[in-house]
Amino acid sequence: xxxxxxxxxxxxxxxxxxxxxxxxxxxxxxxxxxxxxxxxxxxxxxxxxxxxxxxxxxxxxxxxxxxxxxxxxxxxxxxxxxxxxxxxxxxxxxxxxxxxxxxxxxxxxxxxxxxxxxxxxxxxxxxxxxxxxxxxxxxxxxxxxxxxxxxxxxxxxxxxxxxxxxxxxxxxxxxxxxxxxxxxxxxxxxxxxxxxxxxxxxxxxxxxxxxxxxxxxxxxxxxxxxxxxxxxxxxxxxxxxxxxxxxxxxxxxxxxxxxxxxxxxxxxxxxxxxxxxxxxxxxxxxxxxxxxxxxxxxxxxxxxxxxxxxxxxxxxxxxxxxxxxxxxxxxxxxxxxxxxxxxxxxxxxxxxxxxxxxxxxxxxxxxxxxxxxxxxxxxxxxxxxxxxxxxxxxxxxxxxxxxxxxxxxxxxxxxxxxxxxxxxxxxxxxxxxxxxxxxxxxxxxxxxxxxxxxxxxxx
Numbered sequence: 001x002x003x004x005x006x007x008x009x010x011x012x013x014x015x016x017x018x019x020x021x022x023x024x025x026x027x028x029x030x031x032x033x034x035x036x037x038x039x040x041x042x043x044x045x046x047x048x049x050x051x052x053x054x055x056x057x058x059x060x061x062x063x064x065x066x067x068x069x070x071x072x073x074x075x076x077x078x079x080x081x082x083x084x085x086x087x088x089x090x091x092x093x094x095x096x097x098x099x100x101x102x103x104x105x106x107x108x109x110x111x112x113x114x115x116x117x118x119x120x121x122x123x124x125x126x127x128x129x130x131x132x133x134x135x136x137x138x139x140x141x142x143x144x145x146x147x148x149x150x151x152x153x154x155x156x157x158x159x160x161x162x163x164x165x166x167x168x169x170x171x172x173x174x175x176x177x178x179x180x181x182x183x184x185x186x187x188x189x190x191x192x193x194x195x196x197x198x199x200x201x202x203x204x205x206x207x208x209x210x211x212x213x214x215x216x217x218x219x220x221x222x223x224x225x226x227x228x229x230x231x232x233x234x235x236x237x238x239x240x241x242x243x244x245x246x247x248x249x250x251x252x253x254x255x256x257x258x259x260x261x262x263x264x265x266x267x268x269x270x271x272x273x274x275x276x277x278x279x280x281x282x283x284x285x286x287x288x289x290x291x292x293x294x295x296x297x298x299x300x301x302x303x304x305x306x307x308x309x310x311x312x313x314x315x316x317x318x319x320x321x322x323x324x325x326x327x328x329x330x331x332x333x334x335x336x337x338x339x340x341x342x343x344x345x346x347x348x349x350x351x352x353x354x355x356x357x358x359x360x361x362x363x364x365x366x367x368x369x370x371x372x373x374x375x376x377x378x379x380x381x382x383x384x385x386x387x388x389x390x391x392x393x394x395x396x397x398x399x400x401x402x403x404x405x406x407x408x409x410x411x412x413x414x415x416x417x418x419x420x421x422x423x424x425x426x427x428x429x430x431x432x433x434x435x436x437x438x439x440x441x442x443x444x445x446x447x448x449x450x451x452x453x454x455x456x457x458x459x
């Protein structure tokens with residue numbers, strides 16, 4: 001443990017295995033929260049600009065692509081979770097060379113995965129959108145947005161994997177600084193491409209990718225200047241088979257879980273599409289507002305993964321229990337506060353995206369149900385993070401498949417089919433969150449106790 005303490009010389013790192021936890025969790029989560037909000041602002045800027053200057057069809061096109069983009073990318077985004085857990089564990093155990101091999105494997109993996117996704121997105125954008133029942137007046141614009149977005153997927157993954165590595169040592173501040181710079185560029189380019197150049201959805205997609213490229217360059221530069229296990233040497237980029245295997249073992253279940261959730265969201269988006277482009281626009285605007293609640297809560301999910309993983313590496317079991325409790329309390333307070341404020345000021349917030357009263361009305365229906373109960377999703381995610389941190393990655397995937405996604409899919413094809421109403425559709429969210437979060441928490445408590453008993457028996 002003394003090795004770790006001597007490592008923590010970088011002012012951006014956090015010592016997660018010594019001292020009080022709550023203050024360190026907040027120091028970790030607040031910059032991460034701000035970073036995630038900036039990422040959301042990329043998309044929000046896209047939606048606001050096209051909604052105001054390119055019309056409701058362009059707004060629906062950009063907003064309706066989120067579920068499909070997540071479906072295609074979540075498996076590879078999930079692998080960054082594997083990299084985060086593995087680097088954090090090696091860092092907590094003071095194993096610098098093991099951490100270094102994980103870093104170089106992860107960055108090369110992000111490049112290869114990004115190139116693969118670029119091809120998939122460009123080739124299959126239009127057919128997949130048709131399968132989702134995207135209206136013909138929206139389809140060409142939505143397909144163009146996805147194709148341009150996926151052309152820049154390598155830089156998107158490089159940034160996400162690089163940020164996951166920095167999070168593993170507690171550094172959530174520098175990714176925030178990089179996104180602040182990239183976010184400012186994104187807004188400026190949005191305004192230039194859409195208003196004077198009249199590039200519509202192509203302009204906002206191009207602005208997003210160029211700004212993401214800047215953030216990727218800054219993260220790579222940071223890792224190349226780092227010392228110790230997180231130092232990146234481009235000449236050492238290679239796939240270390242043992243590290244790749246562990247990243248896949250930890251990350252693939254997380255990625256599949258994300259894709260399964262996205263599959264259920266694609267079905268819900270398809271169901272929303274059945275109400276027409278105005279309903280799609282209202283749903284897109286409300287979902288974007290809810291996104292701010294989600295990323296605020298998700299920072300505690302990331303904290304749970306990283307803090308639990310480091311303390312697992314250091315065999316500090318009492319601290320793992322404290323991390324779980326404190327992250328759960330924080331996520332409930334955060335989710336309940338922001339989610340209900342979003343609904344309370346919903347008309348004003350939705351008015352930023354569109355001045356159409358019908359769009360606002362449709363958006364308020366979603367906010368009234370999903371926004372006010374979003375804290376249940378936060379509980380579910382923290383439970384998942386704790387399980388992954390103690391080396392259980394497949395179990396939360398199975399629980400999520402059955403409890404959240406399976407339940408939503410059954411709901412769509414049974415109850416919603418009989419009562420074709422948006423309120424009925426949206427109710428599937430809080431019900432699935434409640435069931436899945438309860439099972440995740442029970443699983444963590446039982447498995448953690450069993451793990452501690454086994455360790456004590458070895459002693």
